[in-house]
Amino acid sequence: MLHGSCLCGAVEFEAAPSRDVIACHCTQCRKQSGHFWAATFALHRAFRLIRDDGLAWYRASPAATRGFCRHCGAFLFWQPEREDRISIAGGAFDGSTGLTIGESWFNEDAGDYYSPEGPPPRPSYAPKTLRGACLCGANRFALPGPMGDVTACHCRQCRKTSGHYSASFDAHEPDIRWQARHLAEYVSPGGGRRGFCPTCATSLFFRAADGSLSVEAGAIENPTGGRLTAHIFTAERGDYYSLSDGLPAHPGQDPAG
Ligand SMILES: [Zn+2]
Numbered sequence: 001m002l003h004g005s006c007l008c009g010a011v012e013f014e015a016a017p018s019r020d021v022i023a024c025h026c027t028q029c030r031k032q033s034g035h036f037w038a039a040t041f042a043l044h045r046a047f048r049l050i051r052d053d054g055l056a057w058y059r060a061s062p063a064a065t066r067g068f069c070r071h072c073g074a075f076l077f078w079q080p081e082r083e084d085r086i087s088i089a090g091g092a093f094d095g096s097t098g099l100t101i102g103e104s105w106f107n108e109d110a111g112d113y114y115s116p117e118g119p120p121p122r123p124s125y126a127p128k129t130l131r132g133a134c135l136c137g138a139n140r141f142a143l144p145g146p147m148g149d150v151t152a153c154h155c156r157q158c159r160k161t162s163g164h165y166s167a168s169f170d171a172h173e174p175d176i177r178w179q180a181r182h183l184a185e186y187v188s189p190g191g192g193r194r195g196f197c198p199t200c201a202t203s204l205f206f207r208a209a210d211g212s213l214s215v216e217a218g219a220i221e222n223p224t225g226g227r228l229t230a231h232i233f234t235a236e237r238g239d240y241y242s243l244s245d246g247l248p249a250h251p252g253q254d255p256a257g
Pocket residue numbers: 006007008009010011054069070071072073074
């Protein structure tokens with residue numbers, strides 16, 4: 001059995017997965033994770049919740065519900081209707097999993113700032129405005145574009161909350177215009193705050209302890225003019241994936257940034 005949990009520990013489980021990990025680039029998974037999601041599955045009889053104090057569910061479509069932690073916003077589970085299996089985020093597992101990423105799904109729905117395979121495309125368009133929203137629509141905002149450089153973070157915190165790893169871009173918080181706002185904030189162990197929707201668990205932003213803000217790239221709905229440019233904290237990367245996009249990968253923080 002493998003052990004897993006959300007970032008804050010209010011949801012904890014064990015599972016014996018039945019297959020390798022699948023990356024999903026569909027719009028719903030991109031929004032909720034903040035980049036794209038990756039999950040394995042386990043049969044219900046090979047899955048056990050150890051702690052579920054924080055567990056909440058959001059129904060994004062008639063086909064399935066999405067399980068998350070209402071305290072820290074971690075996106076953990078995808079439960080298809082009337083099936084005896086549950087999909088589990090790769091980022092939720094602790095320690096080595098022995099799993100690998102096999103397929104990737106809905107590649108045609110991937111964001112324009114990265115590519116499911118290989119190097120990210122060069123942006124061809126620089127929008128003046130970026131429009132973002134959470135999956136349920138309770139949060140809507142706009143900020144000046146283009147998105148510019150996007151950084152992928154493989155730290156344990158980002159892996160736990162996103163369900164795989166995160167991708168975000170720097171923004172100036174006073175520039176964000178909220179049209180609808182329904183936020184929860186989780187204070188992470190380093191003193192930063194993660195903003196997420198308490199209804200649908202979409203990851204929206206991270207405000208570092210020094211006040212600097214980064215917005216989750218997956219929340220943006222229009223063409224971004226952004227490009228993934230680096231991976232950071234790859235020393236904490238999950239064992240079930242490797243990086244093959246040719247971008248600089250730093251074991252800790254980006255030494256230049
Ligand atoms: Zn939690």
